[in-house]
Amino acid sequence: MKKNLVKNNIRQLRFMKHEMTQQQLADRVGVTRQTIVAIEKEKYSPSLELAFLIAQVFELPLEEIFSFHPQGTDSSQATSLEEEGK
Amino acid sequence: MKKNLVKNNIRQLRFMKHEMTQQQLADRVGVTRQTIVAIEKEKYSPSLELAFLIAQVFELPLEEIFSFHPQGTDSSQATSLEEEGK
DNA sequence: CTCCAATGTAAAAAATATTTGACACGAAGT
């Protein structure tokens, strides 16, 4: 029930900068190839740790690989104040 | 079985810059207070999405709030190997 | 002192991320 709002360019980076296969990247960050596939296809977003590890491999700041795309105009909260008493 | 290698200064930020309570922060990023508590106490690291949301609230780059501290002698790769056969 | 807001803790359930073990497909290479 949760959309994945995080995008990434792992696939491109894998080819461009550092020529490496899904399996190699997976090995370097210590996860399975499945995980890399899922993240590349954005089936879900990685854990913060994994994101850091990947950024480390590509020698790039995390935010240059992963980007957050809040809903349209994320207006969910901002205006809510009276959520006290339960 | 996985240590939390990610640290953060949410607590400090909550007080300093933007004066807000755990509950308020939780509301703004759309999670429960429990989650904030757990993350502040570093019982585990947040999802990448939540990390992005928090960074957004504090108007700071994600990496200024969360930092990655690889294990003491991690160095598991660096000296890449050829891992094939499976 | 009493009340309440803010924080800490805990445990079970729900949700999400990751693993494991297949199997399929196309592009090379032999």
Added chain:
DNA sequence: ACTTCGTGTCAAATATTTTTTACATTGGAG
């Protein structure tokens, strides 16, 4: 044709994150 490699997919199992509920503590306000 056969084999290998890189990729995509699927499903079930395990791990990790998040929710829900509930209760304890501390400090300030009244």
